[in-house]
Amino acid sequence: MEYILEVFLDDYRLNKIKGSPVEQNIEAIFGGELKVLRVKVGEEVKNEILKAFETARIDSRACITDTPVAFKRALFEEIAKQKSLGEEVVKAVLAKIEEIKQLAAKESEYLPPPDIETD
């Protein structure tokens, strides 16, 4: 079975992959309001992700969700670097899993809020 890792794109990320072949694979969902890249992985890689992060789970769309932000950030960087959506980008991220786990541990204490105005 195939599982999906979704990488959401804001303006910063859209800029970073501009002109690269990955750009062709951007999908627009929710009436075109949300841009997303989808990386497909097999059973083995999915199990490795679930093993690495206790919060991770599979939702009803076969998407792997609730992975740490550090993991998703690294995944995007790897996509931008390799200009690919193949399983190899995930494998490259998993190769530095210890480093990501350390960042993820800090993430359960603090996450920087977005810079928008609030009341």
Next chain:
Amino acid sequence: MSELYFKRPMPHGGKLVERVITDKKVAKKYLKACEKYCAVYDIKPTLHYKRGVPVRNVYREIMSVCYGFFSPVEGSMTSAELESVLTKRRLLSGWVFPYPILFDISKEDFKRLGVSEGDRLILRLKGKPFAMLDIEEIYEIDPEELANRTFGSPETNPEVVQEKFDDKHPGWVIYRSHQPIILAGKYTIINEPIFKPPFDRFWVPPRKCREIFEQRGWRTAIAHQTRNVPHVGHEFLMKNAAYTGDVEPCHGILVNAIIGVKRRGDYPDEAILEAHEAVHKAGYIKPERHMVTFTLWDMRYGNPLESLLHGIIRQNMGCTHHMFGRDHAAVGEYYDKFATQILWLKGIPSYGFDKPVNEVEGGLLIRPQNMREFWYCPVCKEMAYSENCNHSKQKEKLSGSLIRGLVAEGVQPPTVIMRPEVFKVVVKWWKKFGYPFVNEKYVQWKEEELEVDLPDLD
């Protein structure tokens, strides 16, 4: 025409329980009389029996009992009442009630207090007098047995229970973490706690709520259960479920949030309440038609059992209808996804319901409005109801985890998923707590601070 109108239901049990002494002079007299003869007990949080983190505070139950949310329950249950609730989900008076409500203390505290049946115990909260407990009976429980019998098992409740309850279930953990000595008897609040902002704006006990319904002319009102920040799917559920009513859609939508110990990954209580308020402040639902309130309760996640408690609370608040979705107040796969619907439409004999909740003796008057789900449909170009839209291939589901993922990465969710005003509220509290969701730090802080402060009684 008028015979087609629905009437506001009576409180569960016929009369609202109100056990709060509001006159300070009277309260002080009680305290004075007690000085010589009453033992004093400082309320402490219930800690996880293995991990030691807070999982409950009994003060929330005392508040919900004394202000009438749990009518007709008046206090901590006697052993006979507990047995009746566990075997039949009925109080001794015959009224339906799903859960044990108990005042539990450790054996050491029991020895230290030296109380016996017939004594009055003064309960202090945050170091100040808070309530009295008039002890009718003292008995011992086995917390593990209590936890198991409260929720049932695949053997005893095969209609809806799919898995054995264990320490991964937060409600089971709450009962498993109860102390073994139960002091049974009525509670009376003698010193009204003061809610801190933003909780103060949303504190609407049943009597007050019924008065507001009357003032607003809400003959019919539908309750929405929440422990979440509303996304647009929730908003559509509220709006569309409210089309039921009597001869016209429900006049009001009552959002009632359950406020208590949260799980990691939930949103903070403060954000939940203000985010629901943002829905009417920004005009997605007119404020005249939408009201945000809360009940203090450390959620037991008992799906069909929890739905009974929800029905009781909101009937007491004066609602004619209650919306229920799939996986109502559920966690994990312990229950059938539609266990709540089964209970309200058919009954669950093993829990004591051979007929639907509204048809059994001592049952509820509030009507269920059972709903399926909403998703975004790019073909219909709208937030579509799953039983209308036939584009199940193209549908785009709004999962909570999808939105959490966006929020955590600081990506503003599109307006069709989460309203910008709601997101703003999330960010407001994110800035305060340094984190958008509940984490261990928040739970520790919240359970020390609680939702209230207590005034001096001098």
